[in-house]
Amino acid sequence: MDDSEKDFNLKVVLVSFKQCLTDKGEVLLNHYIASWKGLVRFLNSPGAVFSFISKDVVSKLQIMERLRSSPQSEHYTSLQSMVAYEVSNKLVDMDHRSHPRHPHSGCRTVLRLHLALHWLQLFLGGLRTSSEDSRTSALCSEAYNATLASYHSWIVHQAVTVAFCALPSRKVFLEAMNMESSRQAGEMLGEALPFIEHLYDISQKLYAEHSLLDLP
Numbered sequence: 001m002d003d004s005e006k007d008f009n010l011k012v013v014l015v016s017f018k019q020c021l022t023d024k025g026e027v028l029l030n031h032y033i034a035s036w037k038g039l040v041r042f043l044n045s046p047g048a049v050f051s052f053i054s055k056d057v058v059s060k061l062q063i064m065e066r067l068r069s070s071p072q073s074e075h076y077t078s079l080q081s082m083v084a085y086e087v088s089n090k091l092v093d094m095d096h097r098s099h100p101r102h103p104h105s106g107c108r109t110v111l112r113l114h115l116a117l118h119w120l121q122l123f124l125g126g127l128r129t130s131s132e133d134s135r136t137s138a139l140c141s142e143a144y145n146a147t148l149a150s151y152h153s154w155i156v157h158q159a160v161t162v163a164f165c166a167l168p169s170r171k172v173f174l175e176a177m178n179m180e181s182s183r184q185a186g187e188m189l190g191e192a193l194p195f196i197e198h199l200y201d202i203s204q205k206l207y208a209e210h211s212l213l214d215l216p
């Protein structure tokens, strides 16, 4: 399998999130960014209707890459070192009222990606356990309402609602995972999803401990 095929295999991309975690529970940002780049390829696959979403993810990955190659790069090795550095140096905008001074902090950028990963976890979990005739748009909006929705403006909600209507059927999604049957796809997701669940739990705990879950 060459590199481009690997990137387009959902199981490979989901399992790649496992490499983000060290034995000590540190989240390595280089692997985190690389795994997200794999997901962006899937976002581009259903067509132009999702390009506004993939552009947004790409711009967030670029922010993280810039921080990782900045003179402060040593602080952007792991999620834990980044949070410690940005919080202790007041490099994070903590409330909605004041004029943003750090609109591109690593903490608020990763928070959006973290919530998006939770959306993916819930959506794929729903796809896995739902019946064959369930609607992907309903699964998608259920996952969206439980994760990203409260962080988005009215206009984004409208755009997202339109985009969800253009989603392919559950069958097409399962085929896109290169699975021969619904059962096989379910097994693959059952094996791969725990890696992103584990990553989600660790990142969520870290953000909660530093009161960073509501960053504007």
Ligand SMILES: CCCCCCCC/C=C\CCCCCCCC(=O)N[C@@H](COP(=O)(O)O)[C@H](O)/C=C/CCCCCCCCCCCCC
Residues within 6 Å of the ligand: 010, 039, 040, 042, 043, 046, 050, 052, 053, 056, 057, 112, 113, 116, 117, 119, 120, 140, 144, 148, 151, 152, 156, 160, 173, 174, 176, 177, 216
């Ligand atoms: C075989 C099926 C595989 C499916 C694999 C899909 C992989 C895609 C993974 C995640 C996609 C979600 C990415 C959402 C990122 C949202 C980040 C965000 O919150 N950005 C907003 C705030 O940014 P700032 O302006 O404050 O910096 C931004 O305003 C919002 C942009 C639009 C976000 C819409 C989110 C919708 C989530 C559902 C995506 C459905 C994609 C279906 C893919 C097939």
